[in-house]
Amino acid sequence: MRFDLPDTPPGAEALRAELRAFLAEAGRAWTPEIRARSWMGFDRDFSREVGARGWIGMTWPKAYGGHERSGLERVVVLEEMLAAGAPVGAHWIGDRQSGPLILRLGTEEQRRRILPGIARGELAFCIGLSEPDAGSDLANLRTKAERVPGGWKLNGRKIWTTFAHKSDYMIALVRTSPAPEGGSRHAGLSQFLVDLRLSGISIRPIRDLAGADSFNEVTFDDVMLKEDDLVGAEGAGWAQATSELAFERSGPDRYLSSYPALSLGLDALAANPVPGAEVTVGRMVARLSALRGMSLSVGGMLERGEDPAVEAALVKDVGNVFEQALPEHLRGLLDPEDSPAELRALLAALTQLTPTFSLRGGTREILRGIIARDLGLR
């Protein structure tokens, strides 16, 4: 494993200043609970505004509504959005992984139909991987698409699908042919672009422990898909979906989820210094800086077309440990009675949310298994 640091592009700091001014204005209305949810918050108007400013699909070709900017400029946008706790959920998944998937493997028709809408902040995507008996053991999934005249017939059930109830499309991983007898269960899986308005789809929101309707159970009952709703090659779904996971696991959303609390906490400490706080703060900031370097490095590998699945798993695991521990470190430093109300509310909301950080996108145990295998430990 090797993490090389790419250079920051010229103009990145001017872009950062532009974002900070925009977010300071837009963020006036965001409560601590909204900031704590960050990329799990959904606000279509905000996403449209971000799209209009050219900050979605930033690296994609202009022909598909993109802006042909560098991957590192895109990272500047992601970092500033997360640092402010902006409710970016309506465009996050499309920008992070569904759009890049369609750009790489979609047909020309799919690219022209879908990508400009994502880049404008108008099309929201969800990820259809997990099923009732297929979470960590994803290859056990049962949802299937059968070939029928003119297309495919989809039947089955997905679960924990974040924002299915608010999204326009799902990228679903389903079985299109049985796994070969005695062969790999990864064979015979395919990805589909599923329009969530189609008849035969029912979406049932599931309330999470913090009381929000963020994820869903999605049932497909004889849903008719068109021939060209297949994304990429039939039967290549496993390899396609797992390479998508490197995009999902390595970005700043895997270590900055608690950042708004860090910045408010540092402001509070600056106003009311606590003796010895430098040691804890120094450790937190050093760790954050190392994670940022690792994440940028994986971003560079993705841009070069490499497959950094193991490095991405490491960023997510170490990042989740950091973002889960951060609220506790701050609580240890600051007297709750003396802390600003906004910080207290943010820490309260994060306490409810942080346990999910090491479940969503692949659990800690599964990621550590991937890393251990690469290190030759299992």
Ligand SMILES: Cc1cc2nc3c(=O)[nH]c(=O)nc-3n(C[C@H](O)[C@H](O)[C@H](O)COP(=O)(O)OP(=O)(O)OC[C@H]3O[C@@H](n4cnc5c(N)ncnc54)[C@H](O)[C@@H]3O)c2cc1C
């Ligand atoms: C907030 C949130 C949002 C989510 N959003 C989505 C989404 O949008 N789309 C989607 O498809 N899914 C989504 N998920 C589902 C998530 O990917 C799964 O919850 C996760 O992969 C674990 O699967 P599971 O829940 O079936 O648990 P299981 O796989 O049953 O795991 C239960 C426990 O056993 C451990 N375990 C399982 N197998 C092993 C093993 N081989 N070795 C060691 N330990 C093991 C796990 O680490 C875990 O702790 C979301 C989950 C959360 C919490």
